[in-house]
Amino acid sequence: MAQVIYGSEVSKDIRSELSEQIAALRASGRRMPKLAVILVGENPASLSYVTGKEKACTQVGMESELIKLPASTSQEELMAVVRRLNADPNVDGILCQLPLPDGLDSAQVIREIRPDKDVDGFHPINVGKLHLKEDGFVPCTPLGCMELLHRMGINPAGKRAVVLGRSNLVGAPVARLLLNENATVTICHSKTENLPQVCAEADILIAAVGRAKMVTADYVKEGAAVIDVGINRSAEGKLVGDVDFASVEPKAGFITPVPKGVGPMTITMLLKNTLKAYRQHEGE
Ligand SMILES: NC(=O)C1=CN([C@@H]2O[C@H](COP(=O)(O)OP(=O)(O)OC[C@H]3O[C@@H](n4cnc5c(N)ncnc54)[C@H](OP(=O)(O)O)[C@@H]3O)[C@@H](O)[C@H]2O)C=CC1
Numbered sequence: 001m002a003q004v005i006y007g008s009e010v011s012k013d014i015r016s017e018l019s020e021q022i023a024a025l026r027a028s029g030r031r032m033p034k035l036a037v038i039l040v041g042e043n044p045a046s047l048s049y050v051t052g053k054e055k056a057c058t059q060v061g062m063e064s065e066l067i068k069l070p071a072s073t074s075q076e077e078l079m080a081v082v083r084r085l086n087a088d089p090n091v092d093g094i095l096c097q098l099p100l101p102d103g104l105d106s107a108q109v110i111r112e113i114r115p116d117k118d119v120d121g122f123h124p125i126n127v128g129k130l131h132l133k134e135d136g137f138v139p140c141t142p143l144g145c146m147e148l149l150h151r152m153g154i155n156p157a158g159k160r161a162v163v164l165g166r167s168n169l170v171g172a173p174v175a176r177l178l179l180n181e182n183a184t185v186t187i188c189h190s191k192t193e194n195l196p197q198v199c200a201e202a203d204i205l206i207a208a209v210g211r212a213k214m215v216t217a218d219y220v221k222e223g224a225a226v227i228d229v230g231i232n233r234s235a236e237g238k239l240v241g242d243v244d245f246a247s248v249e250p251k252a253g254f255i256t257p258v259p260k261g262v263g264p265m266t267i268t269m270l271l272k273n274t275l276k277a278y279r280q281h282e283g284e
């Protein structure tokens with residue numbers, strides 16, 4: 001029987017620490033940290049995530065601004081919004097919700113965000129810093145995964161870690177963070193052969209594929225730590241992870257649920273990154 005680690009609970013602890021730090025800034029009459037979120041189009045899932053991010057900012061006492069743009073926005077108009085936020089001294093963090101509607105180039109938008117305001121950690125400068133082990137902004141979902149591992153009491157050093165998925169947003173950066181903490185890392189993807197056998201060697205298994213319940217008990221080594229990043233919607237509209245919780249939970253040592261697992265941690269790490277950007281902007 002696995003120990004179930006709730007990101008929602010871990011998030012409560014971290015968010016209350018962040019609230020205290022922000023309350024202390026307010027008490028001394030300081031400028032407040034601020035996150036700007038750009039949402040282009042009407043994707044309902046994106047709208048729901050963005051609402052979650054705004055709520056979380058309010059909860060810890062941080063300022064937030066939502067810039068809602070129509071799906072018909074041109075690339076140049078979107079770039080101009082980013083430039084305005086880059087130049088605004090009250091804005092510490094800028095996040096452009098992905099995916100963008102068809103016809104808009106997200107790579108170009110990400111490159112336009114000032115690296116010191118790139119709280120998503122997607123700008124090539126921050127990607128490079130992660131690889132060079134220099135201080136920069138690290139993507140929020142991978143950071144959330146690492147925080148959950150630490151809360152499980154797991155030190156990745158020397159352990160076999162398998163990451164299922166190699167996207168720039170999740171798989172690649174979480175693999176790099178594990179390597180930076182001295183795990184022996186294998187990255188799997190759609191071309192990987194013998195996938196269940198490779199995964200079953202993992203002491204730490206991170207699932208970030210976007211395939212509902214793909215990871216069944218035969219992918220999991222007895223006692224492994226399993227982190228489920230997947231957010232998939234079932235036919236009934238329920239959220240389901242990439243891990244088949246019912247079959248894996250009896251075999252794993254630790255497991256994170258969906259919902260209330262990695263999702264809330266992603267938002268918590270976004271708040272943490274925004275406060276970090278603020279402190280750098282304030283010269284602390
Ligand atoms: N909890 C959270 O906060 C977040 C959750 N997510 C969720 O995480 C999941 C992954 O997101 P993201 O990385 O953006 O997704 P992508 O679709 O960008 O990447 C999916 C990766 O999984 C691999 N893959 C797909 N199908 C298979 C398969 N059958 N066997 C092996 N590998 C496969 C792909 O391989 P290849 O490269 O070969 O195509 C790719 O590397 C999604 O469910 C997403 O909703 C994402 C962001 C945040």
Ligand SMILES: Nc1nc(=O)c2c([nH]1)NC[C@@H]1CN(c3ccc(C(=O)N[C@@H](CCC(=O)O)C(=O)O)cc3)C=[N+]21
Pocket residue numbers: 048049052095096097098099120140141231239258259260261262263264266267
């Ligand atoms: N620029 C950018 N940065 C992102 O970080 C980013 C993005 N674009 N695009 C989409 C993905 C996805 N993502 C999630 C955030 C929170 C939850 C979350 O809070 N989930 C809750 C449930 C929320 C619900 O009920 O809908 C949970 O798992 O418990 C999920 C997914 C961030 N992403």
